[in-house]
Amino acid sequence: MKYYIIAGEASGDLHASNLMKALKEVDSEPQFRFWGGDLMQQQGGTLVKHYKELAFMGFSEVIMNLRTIFKNISFCKQDIKKFDPDVIIFVDYPGFNMRIAKWAKNEGYRTHYYISPQIWAWKENRIKKIKRDVDQMYVILPFEKDFYTKKHDFPVHFVGHPLLDAIENRPPVDPGSFKKQHGLDNRPVIALLPGSRKQEIEKMLTVMLSITQDFKDYQFVIAGAPSQDEEFYESFMKGSNISLIMNKTYDVLSISHAALVTSGTATLETALFKVPEVVCYKGSYISYNIAKRIINLDYISLVNLIMNRAVVKELIQNDFNSKNLQTELHKILDEDNRKRIFEDYYELEEKLGGNGASKKTAQLIYKNITA
Known part of the structure; x- marks a missing residue:
């Protein structure tokens, strides 16, 4: 299977690399193309852009770099089309990833989100976009399951926190x-x-x-x-x-x-x-x-x-x-x-729900895209 993964920060690089490792255990011939960092690169596949080029902090810093951000979004869409993946996996990094998810859903790609945007903290109205644009959501904090399923009637998978495995x-x-x-x-x-x-x-x-x-x-x-x-x-x-x-x-x-x-x-x-x-x-x-x-x-x-x-x-x-x-x-x-x-x-x-977050998520993703 062909996996296009987008992680935009150091923590995303860590968790996505462990997810890639787990995907290799359930898929004998995975092809990875990704935005991320050194840890993901160690798992094989093709690094498109390093997260060092993507990290802008705070509202004012984002505004100052809007031109670069929009260029990256346009490039990402073109790159996904060329690769034509079986699934796109978004890892946190919501400002960028939610824009790609909207486009990807309209293009007919499978959209899976690992490590939810923190809409319980701010921008709760993003739930409408998540329901519209995300096929499967994998959450890592215990209170997120109730937030999505009970408050917003959107079924999600609570997989535990990947830091437990990483440590x-x-x-x-x-x-x-x-x-x-x-x-x-x-x-x-x-x-x-x-x-x-x-x-x-x-x-x-x-x-x-x-x-x-x-x-x-x-x-x-x-x-x-x-x-x-x-x-x-x-x-x-x-x-x-x-x-x-x-x-x-x-x-x-x-x-x-x-x-x-x-x-x-x-x-x-x-x-x-x-x-x-x-x-x-x-x-x-x-x-x-x-x-x-x-x-x-x-x-x-x-x-x-x-x-x-x-x-x-x-x-x-x-x-x-x-x-x-x-x-x-x-x-x-x-x-x-x-x-x-x-x-x-x-x-x-x-x-935090015990070990095995990466393995659980990989199994759920693979089962969904091969069903």
């Missing part, structure tokens, strides 16, 4: 050897995860680094995103003793005692590694004020959203400053607080 299937890391290999000492590690896009890293990392001198009993390690170059991070690190480890976020988390994490998928990844964290977010003034008016959520981190209560502290916009960050980091280093966080993390993992 469980990774090679084990020996903390001592890893620290030695990367020039770390024996002090406990505090991981810094400032995001994956240049715009957010610039906003987040400066504040994160501003408090490191107040915690001399710990060593801070920046987990560099695969979408950025080492030189970009080094421009923030001049004169500091902070370590930078590129493209090994899971390895860094596996040896970490605590973490400062930019809101996004990384908040859930950190929790699944059982690392107490402070969740941070600061957007541009324009983007934040637009978002505040249209997003109707009590929390911004996936951890708190899934648990429906404040398991981890969120420092948002003006609350994200050196003083607050220092205070909250002290709190998650306290043993009594850590015990409570660990108990909540184990409950969170149970809510």
Whole structure:
């Protein structure tokens, strides 16, 4: 079968690569053509565009790059026609993917969506387009099943969260050897995860680094995103003793005692590694004020959203400053607080529905397109 897969971010690259691996187990001769990244490329097939060319953050940044976005949409449609796939699989990235889905449905292609757009957070009226343009939806958060099926009468498949598989299937890391290999000492590690896009890293990392001198009993390690170059991070690190480890976020988390994490998928990844964290977010003034008016959520981190209560502290916009960050980091280093966080993390993992998301999704897709 011929699969055309569109993932536009680092997290999509991870989950789509695991889905491709699972599809190869149910389909003996799969052909892949895709938008994604290095992890997908390792599974074989043809990479059309790398997500590094596609990542625009926030409302104002998207508006500034509209011309590029529309060129990519036009090119994508032409590329799909040439490949003529048996199914198109959309992985998150809704602003782009929903536009392609509308066109693809009209052209008669099968449209499958893995990792739902977060319409429960904003733009709930997108449900009309999803019902019209998406043949099959595979959701990964436990509350999404009820949101779609009960609230909007649109049947979906809850497959569990693919992060459980990604974390469980990774090679084990020996903390001592890893620290030695990367020039770390024996002090406990505090991981810094400032995001994956240049715009957010610039906003987040400066504040994160501003408090490191107040915690001399710990060593801070920046987990560099695969979408950025080492030189970009080094421009923030001049004169500091902070370590930078590129493209090994899971390895860094596996040896970490605590973490400062930019809101996004990384908040859930950190929790699944059982690392107490402070969740941070600061957007541009324009983007934040637009978002505040249209997003109707009590929390911004996936951890708190899934648990429906404040398991981890969120420092948002003006609350994200050196003083607050220092205070909250002290709190998650306290043993009594850590015990409570660990108990909540184990409950969170149970809510996510167990392992096998990629395998379940691959089986459902293959069964549907060969029926």
